[in-house]
Amino acid sequence: MLRSRKKIEVAGWIIFAVSIALLAIRLSHYIFSAPVAESRKMPPPPKSSGAWWFTGEPAPVGQAADLTGVWFGDPLGDISKATLPGQEMILTPLGKHRYDTVDHSLNPTNRCLPPGPIRISLMQLPMMIVQRPDLVLFLTEYQRTYRIVYTDGRMHDPDAKDYPDWMGSSIGHWEKDTLVMDTIGLNDRSWMDVNGHEHSAQLHITERYRLSEPNILEQLATFEDPVFFVKPFTTRRLFKRQIGDRLLDDSCLENEKDLKNLVPTFGAAGR
Amino acid sequence: MSRFAKALFAATSGCQFLICPLLAHHSFTAEYDSSKPISISGSVTKVEWMNPHVFFYVNVKGANGKSSNFAIEGGSPNALRRQRWGKDSVRVGDVITVSGFPAKNGSSTVNAVTILLPDGSSLFAGSSYDLNGPKKAK
Numbered sequence: 001m002l003r004s005r006k007k008i009e010v011a012g013w014i015i016f017a018v019s020i021a022l023l024a025i026r027l028s029h030y031i032f033s034a035p036v037a038e039s040r041k042m043p044p045p046p047k048s049s050g051a052w053w054f055t056g057e058p059a060p061v062g063q064a065a066d067l068t069g070v071w072f073g074d075p076l077g078d079i080s081k082a083t084l085p086g087q088e089m090i091l092t093p094l095g096k097h098r099y100d101t102v103d104h105s106l107n108p109t110n111r112c113l114p115p116g117p118i119r120i121s122l123m124q125l126p127m128m129i130v131q132r133p134d135l136v137l138f139l140t141e142y143q144r145t146y147r148i149v150y151t152d153g154r155m156h157d158p159d160a161k162d163y164p165d166w167m168g169s170s171i172g173h174w175e176k177d178t179l180v181m182d183t184i185g186l187n188d189r190s191w192m193d194v195n196g197h198e199h200s201a202q203l204h205i206t207e208r209y210r211l212s213e214p215n216i217l218e219q220l221a222t223f224e225d226p227v228f229f230v231k232p233f234t235t236r237r238l239f240k241r242q243i244g245d246r247l248l249d250d251s252c253l254e255n256e257k258d259l260k261n262l263v264p265t266f267g268a269a270g271r
Numbered sequence: 272m273s274r275f276a277k278a279l280f281a282a283t284s285g286c287q288f289l290i291c292p293l294l295a296h297h298s299f300t301a302e303y304d305s306s307k308p309i310s311i312s313g314s315v316t317k318v319e320w321m322n323p324h325v326f327f328y329v330n331v332k333g334a335n336g337k338s339s340n341f342a343i344e345g346g347s348p349n350a351l352r353r354q355r356w357g358k359d360s361v362r363v364g365d366v367i368t369v370s371g372f373p374a375k376n377g378s379s380t381v382n383a384v385t386i387l388l389p390d391g392s393s394l395f396a397g398s399s400y401d402l403n404g405p406k407k408a409k
Contacts, residue, residue: 040360040388042352104298112323124350141349194298248349255321257342258297261374270300 065177065211067136070246071239072126073219078271079122079193082235084220095198095228102196104270105262108189112252114145114166116190117183118205118221121237128247129217136172136179141247149181160185164201178210192223195271200227215241303372303382311381312368316340320348320358327361327386329369341379343369343386345394356394365389 076082080089091099109115121127125141134152149172160169161184169185183205192199203225212218217239224232299305313331325345330338345351348358361367368387374380386394 040356040390040392040394042355042357042360044355103301105301107298107301110297110301125347245353248352249322250347250349251322254323255319255326256323257326257344258302258324261376261378261380262297262301263375265298265301270298 064131064174064179066131067129067179067209067211067217068131070126070128070242071217072242072245073121073237073239075124076122076237077193078195079118079197079235082237084234084236087234089197089223089233090230092226092228092230098198098228099196100267102198102267102270104196104265107194107196108191109252110259110262112143112256114190115142116186116192117147117167117170118192118223119190119194120145120147121219121239122193125250126242126245126247127239139247141250143252144250149179151179156182156184161201164188166190168205178208181205181207181209183207196267198228199223199225202227212238215243217241299382302374302376302380304375305372307373308370309373309381310368310370311341312366313338313341315361315363315365315367318358318361318363322349323347325351327367327369327383329367339379341369341381343371343381343383345383345386351394360394361386361388 083089109119114120115123120140120142123140123142127138127140130137130139134150136149136151138147138149140146145167147167147170149170151172151174153173154171156169156171164185164187166187166189168183170181170183172179172181174180184203186199186201186203186205188199188201188203190199191197203223205224206222208218208220210218219237219239220234221237222232222234223229311329311331313329315327316330317326317328319326319328325348327343327345329341329343331341332338351357351360366389369381369383370385370387371381371383374382388394
């Protein structure tokens with residue numbers, strides 16, 4: 001009888017000691033560790049390789065290079081800063097007057113109008129290239145815009161200049177590993193950059209795209225517009241393939257709240 | 272654009288992938304005054320995680336003790352997502368400190384360059400503050 005009572009007593013002390021130890025361990029977490037603030041960043045996205053179908057394999061010899069994928073170039077506010085040596089942009093008197101007096105509150109994209117084929121590539125949102133034998137698509141995240149480049153040998157539509165539009169008429173062909181594009185039929189309402197370089201409906205753009213490295217896309221673009229530029233000029237820009245990235249949703253009008261706050265701001269004061 | 276404004280920007284941003292403060296859908300200079308950088312603190316009353324720009328609304332107590340509700344404009348939600356900021360990064364009730372530039376028209380609107388969060392981290396708001404040159408691809 002006494003022995004069993006002793007056993008119960010010992011068991012009780014053991015349970016008590018274990019409880020104290022567990023409590024001490026629990027308290028030590030609060031006593032000895034500094035409070036850790038909850039991170040407000042999202043966890044890194046799962047690792048992925050390739051942009052969907054892109055395998056990273058070089059194109060077979062003699063075939064067009066594989067430009068498919070999501071591409072992002074460094075954002076740029078002044079397209080004249082991307083010109084090649086000896087290819088500087090020289091404005092005509094009209095072009096200079098317009099640049100010096102442009103009203104930044106009238107920037108077309110303030111009103112969510114399309115950005116045009118060149119400014120779209122200067123923005124901070126990426127583009128995705130989809131390539132087929134008969135056409136190449138440039139799907140651009142900003143405002144869910146796109147360019148269709150026909151590479152099936154057709155010419156521009158005969159009325160392309162009679163009905164100019166925001167992204168223009170584009171046809172292309174392959175010169176070995178380089179996609180050569182010709183764009184006309186642009187309206188004169190888009191700006192070429194956020195700094196306010198404008199153009200006329202006579203703007204003619206020739207673009208050359210090639211992979212300068214497996215995941216680097218080089219764009220050489222030549223601009224001819226005798227109304228705004230004294231001579232043609234050529235820019236060079238690089239885009240990096242965004243492995244594993246995809247295009248996200250974008251709607252300029254969804255929650256547009258800037259328009260009501262804009263005030264006229266002219267020329268250099270707006271740059 | 273003033274040197275001081277550029278210095279503030281350089282000190283507070285550190286332009287990261289896709290969060291460069293430029294090339295929004297609207298012209299920064301036609302809306303905001305880059306010569307008057309400001310810093311305000313207050314409690315978040317509303318979060319709009321939407322295109323084309325995220326907006327946070329903050330109650331800020333003025334010198335007279337009265338509170339005003341400020342609209343804080345950030346960058347595009349896509350650009351912020353690519354920087355791993357999400358719709359729950361700033362929450363109603365958070366006390367945040369915003370550095371940025373005020374609207375020219377006198378409205379209680381601020382274009383945020385950085386937002387200091389309760390966890391001590393600084394959310395680079397990806398504002399449309401226009402500065403040519405700084406850039407960094409992924």
